[in-house]
Each structure stands twice: as C-alpha cells, then as structure tokens.
Amino acid sequence: EVQKHSVHTLVFRSLKRTHDMFVSDNAKPIPLDEESHKVKMAVKLRTEYGSVLHMPTLKENLREKGGPNTGDPYGHKQFSGNQGQELEYMITGTHPYPPGPGVALTADTKVQRMPSESAAQSLAVALPPSQSRLDANRTAAGVGDIYRHAGISERSQPPGMTVAMVEAGGNKNSALMAKKAPTMPKPQWHPPWKLYRVISGHLGWVRCIAVEPGNQWFVTGSADRTIKIWDLASGKLKLSLTGHISTVRGVIVSARSPYLFSCGEDKQVKCWDLEYNKVIRHYHGHLSAVYGLDLHPTIDVLVTCSRDSTARIWDVRTKASVHTLSGHTNAVATVKCQAAEPQIITGSHDTTIRLWDLVAGKTRVTLTNHKKSVRAVVLHPRHYTFASGSPDNIKQWKFPDGNFIQNLSGHNAIINTLAVNSDGVLVSGADNGTMHLWDWRTGYNFQRVHAAVQPGSLDSESGIFACVFDQSESRLLTAEADKTIKVYKEDDTATEETHPVSWKPEIIKRKRF
DSSP, X not given: OOOOOOHHHHHHHHHHHHHHHHGGGTTOOOOOOHHHHHHHHHHHHHXXXXXXXXXXXXXXXXXXXXXXXXXXXXXXXXXXXXXXXXXXXXXTTOOOBOSSTTOOOOTTTOBOBOOOHHHHHHHHHHSOOOHHHHHHXXXXXXXXXXXXXXXXXXXGSOTTEEEEEXXXXXXXXXXXXXXXXXXXXXOOOOOOEEEEEEEEOOSSOXXXXXXXXXXXEEEEEETTSEEEEEETTTOOEEEEEEOOSSOEEEEEEOSSSSEEEEEXXXXXXXXXXTTTTEEEEEOOOOSSOEEEEEEOSSSSEEEEEETTSEEEEEETTTOOEEEEEEOOSSOXXXXXXXXXXXXXXXXXXXXXXXXXXXXXXXXXXXXXXXXXXOOEEEEOSSSSEEEEEOSSOEEEEETTTTEEEEEEOOOOSOEEEEEEOTTSEEEEEETTSEEEEEETTTTEEEEEEEOOOOTTSOGGGOOEEEEEEOTTSSEEEEEETTSEEEEEEEOTTOOTTTSOOOOOOOBOOOOOO
16 A cells, blocks of 8 residues: 655655755766867857958968968868968958059059958068067966966865966966955945934825935925925925825926926826926826836936836927837836936836836846845946845846846845935835945945834834935935934944944855846
C-alpha cells in the first residue's frame, strides 16, 4: 500500500531529488565546443568587420604573427599587401575632383582614390607611434595566460588579488599588482534636519505640495478637495481654491507664466490663472484618476499620469493632447520632466520605470529592476542622474540609458515621495510616517525622522504623501496624513563633532537587482 504524504512533503522531496540530480554539476563551466566556437566567431567577424575584411592586413602584424600564410582559423580569406598588385580602394561619399587646377573634370581625369597600400605603409613606418596606435596594438591577455606567464597556477591566487596589465611605451609587460576590494567612500557630512513648524488648516489628508519659483509661497492639495496657498515665511493661509470634486493629487506652479496646474481623482486636470484665482483651462482625456503632473522646464508642455495606465502630454495653450504615452500595464503613479533627453520619466504600479522620447511619444528604455510599485521618482538638480523609490529599495540611475548606479536599502516601507537638493541630500518619505535622509553620492543614511502626529489624530494617520525642498533648499516641507504640513530646517548648532558620521568603510556588496 502506498503511503500518503502531504503535498508539502512531496514538493520538498521533489526539490531534494532535483537538487541531488544537479548538485554535481554545480558551478562547472560548459566545455567549449571547438566547431561551434569557430562558427560563432566567423559570424561575429562577418557581422562586426564585414565591411573591412577585404582590406589589406598590416605588414607589421603579419610579421608578428609569422608571415602572411599563418591563415585565419575562422576560414576567412586574407589579403596581404605584397600580393603582386597594389590594392586600391575607394572612399565612398566624397566628390570626384580633377588632378590639378585648370584641368577639366572628365571620366579620365577625375581623382577619387586612396593612396596605395605600400605608400601608406611607408608613411606609417616613418611616423612615430601615436598613443592611439599603441592602444590599438594592445591585446588583452586572459587572466589564465598572465598566471601561466608568471609561473603561478590559476587557483593558487588569493581572491583579493587582481591582475593588471602594465603597458609602458608600447612594450607588453605582465605584472601582478595587489588591488584592494572596493570600499564605500566616506560620505559627505550633512547637518541633521529638525522640525520647526507644523501648519494645519486642511480637513483631509494633504496629498501634494509645490513651492512657487519666487519662493514667497507654496501650494498644497488635499483630500478635502481644496487647494490652499500658504505664505512660506510665516506659514499663514493666503488663499483657498475650490473646484475639484474629489481628492487633489498633484499641484505645480509654472515658472514661465502666472499659472497653477492641478489634477485629482475626479479625472480632471485644471489650469488656474493666479491673477484672477480662477480656472481658465481644462485638459480632458484621462479615463481615470490623475495621480501626478509635471511641467516641461523649457517648452509650454504639461505631462500628467493616471490610473488608466497612461501618461498624457498636453499643449498648455491649446489644451490639445499631443501624445498619449501608453505601455505601462498598471496605474502610473509619478511623472517627471527635464530639458535633456530623455525628457519624460514615469514610474508605475507595474513595477517598471519608463524613459520616453517626447518627440516620438514612444518608450526609449524600460527599467524592470524594481520588484514592487514605483510610486516616486526624483531627478538630481545638477547631476545627470535620478532616483526611484519602491518598497523594495531606492535605486539610483544614470541618464540617458537608465544605467543602474546603486541601491539605497533600509527604508522598509511604502515610499510615497522623494526629494533631493543640490547639496546631495536625498529625502524619502513613507506611508508609515517615517522619513529617511541619505547622502546622494554614497547612499549613506545619515538621519531617520518619525515626527509625532497632530494632537487628536490616530497613530495610524502617520504618513508622508509628498515632500519638497523650497527654492533656497534650506527648508523641507512635507505633506502628511494627519492633515498637516510640516516644515523642517537644518540644525544650525550641529557640527561634525556633535553629530559624527557613524560610518564604517565596509566592502561594497552591491546587487544589480
């Protein structure tokens, strides 16, 4: 009778059998098949160098390799420069010209040829070797070759040692140099930030915040469906704007015109004229809640992102939808614009970040490294880099292709917002009310803040939805779930002695994902 086991036991037994089957092959390299390697290299040669394979081989290279008849292991016919007749080849794309002044240009007199190979050779020999030529003549030696030259077996080398080729004056000398494993550089010291003002007035969660370019006032949008404008210096309320019929999710003030733009969960995108405090334009098109918006810094273009999985590009003046950026498979949570390419960056709940071509309205690059929703993206004001925030990690990237730089790990919460200033202070605000401050260059977390909620609020109402530095970058404003706006400033009394960096130069163990 067959003994009955639980599915759990059977699955683990199956895993163990599979492991036992493959454990002997673990980490063994696949043996190289000579024939397939030849085919692969032949294809590579034809693809990469097909356009120059017909050209004569340099004589000095032939002399090094033992004459012209050494042959090509990949079956390509070689041409040498001393095969009786001189090879001449044409330069494409140039115009034919007569051999001298006053000569009529005819089929017989036109000149469009390169100098013969022997002439080029004699000229090349006469010239001193240039740095680029020395670089071109270098051949990279494999680690195994270098070990063998030094008379050391490959495996006997300790893991901390790496091999460097020392090139001096074109002579190839192999030398063993001990290199230290890479360590994290010492982070720049930043003074800690402290809470110095709490502004209340909204009747619902404060979802978004923006500072105007003149640094006189700032604007907030809330779940109470209002937009409020506050004096930055005193924190006093200046104005309330009503018009949205659901939560206001994004606000931004134009630097090019006296306009304020807002968007909300009512699918509406509005343009407010701040001279009359009235809505003057609506941008219709999104099929669901609009989660964020940004203005292009140099042209009159507005970009919005929505729960309908798209971002839309609008002409500010004509209200026309220029492009609909489709490609994300879930709600688009954040969008950012910049003047350089790629001009638009979106982060989505489908865990991807997309860099867009504004002119074509198409994706340039899709970054799939995050494992969870990307709710925040921030561009560095000086460097050509950006950061993205997700519950799994904060990641830094290089423009224009989205090359990965590093992970900033430790903020284990749903990150709603990121902000960065010119000094390299990165702020991440989370759904649980915690705020972490990082050194941008090294990814060192130098401060963690969890401000108390407003009296009368529940502890569960501790959450940061948005944060932004003012234009002077001396104040940090956060929009929170306890219906307040909190203002932070640098602690002027702090010094490097009173608040030292508790940093150890540990070995970097960075993961790609």
